[in-house]
Amino acid sequence: MLRAIWKGAISFGLVHVPVGLYPASRETGIDFDWLDRRSMDPVGYKRVNKRTGREIAKEHIVKGIRQEDGDYVVLSDEQIKDAYPQSTQTIAIEAFVTAAEIPFVLLERPYYLEPLGRGDKVYALLREAMVGAGVIGIARVVLHSKEHLAVLVPTGPALMLNTIRWADEIRPQDELKLPAAGKGVLKPAELKMASQLIAEMTVPWQPADYTDHFSEAIHALVQRKVAAGETQQVTPLESAPQSTRDSNVVDLTELLAQSLAGRRPPGGKGRPGGGKSGRPAARNRA
Template sequence: MSRRVIWKGAISFGLVHIPVALHAATSEQGLDFDWLDKRSMDPVGYKRVNKRTGREVARENIVKGIAYEEGQYVVLSQEEIAAAYPKTTQTIEIEAFVAATDIPFVYLQRPYYIAPINKAAKVYALLREILHKSGKVGIAKVVIQTKQHLALLAPVGPALVLELLRWGDEVRSWDELDLPPAGSKAAGLTAKELQMAKQLVSEMSQRWQAEDFTDTFKEQILKLVEEKIKAGDTAAVSEVETASADTAGAKIYDLTEMLQRSLNKSPGKAAKPRSAKAPASKRTSAAKGKPSPKRSTA
């Protein structure tokens, strides 16, 4: 796993802050077919082209618009768009704890590993263990690269994982689908059919091992690529260099004091930390509405 830090900040629940760093938990392993000019083997890129005239459009002549009906747009300036960006707080702000089984799989989008920093191992372990024992997960909001996300904070083995969630309006309803009614009786299933299906599932059951399942298409393509390399059937293409960036971190409160203050705060009122002990969270350039050009988005 890459140790490159994507984001630094803190997990916050009650008045407890846990300084953490965000790491990618997955990597794209699919095949990337680049476009090449067969005459010269030069890379072929994308151009900003006017769809009506077919001519390339200069960057300064491009504006952004939102379609509100067929052929009608509202044009927004860069200043208006920048003002609407969520402010970067560098905090994974937990708003509630819910049962892990309450979150449908369809909402899960992208996982990230969270690792403690700045001597936060103990409070990190406390949150991880209490989530393990309670069967709960934290529901939080976090801003990454100027974009606000709904997220789920869950314990997985020794790690805390931040799973970005889809917003409620991004998940389509199944009401318009022609689905069989819920329940075996309503669906017309017989006891014999259920028993046979149960037996089949039992016979095919095994312990989950990710390495048991592979991408056969990718394997066949890579085998073909290897054969062509051995045969000398290759072409030289110039590579494009990429750069990475880093962000700032956060401080930690005294654990016992913050837990006690969180428990003592009045219900229904947002607790405010004392000014003398306010967390020194740092903002990135994203707070100005200007995303960094070379960082991958979540």
């Protein structure tokens, strides 16, 4: 059962699409739990004061940003949210580009987006308009107190959000010793044979053809131990239930018309109708 890890809205001009965010990937490798060999109790991570070595409760932990002189600026969750309030619950589309313009190296983590409340129609409108134009959206979103750049991608009936790395997070290639580009250092015969080998190995992409051999071997070992009765009982620790709150928004034709009428060319400063932040002074919601 999928659970929404975030609820908010896609901002598309003056139109808002209420959505829930769901993980689209899952870990299928081997996840080894830590156990106390003496009692078979689960072993967890402790929050420890590094100076005293004592464990501390979660409510006593605050977020601090270290300064160059060694001092810290301490920020509460409320202060962090208030510093950038418009984006904490918004996937703000800033531009549309073709998918080929986004290098694979930037891709990070995929999520599904599901319409909430009365958002089905405007969700479908945005999806079909993007498919028709052959584009994906470039957006900003705040997840877990961190702003991410992301791409909004129509995939079948779904809109997917894939966080992407900021450009300055990719190390420059000039830190590596790489051979010069071009064919000058290669013999024609070598290049011809390599091209033939690549042609022979080129096949249509079928994700199901590739599996995790290490995980398969470990699972097989586990099954053999289960069959042999080599198991230990572990009392699980219950986790607290997670509560979420629905978000509701929408209306269409007029908002789209207003968005088009007030649109500035790319590179313009701010947005029409906004204050210093460039955000619209007010949003229509239903």
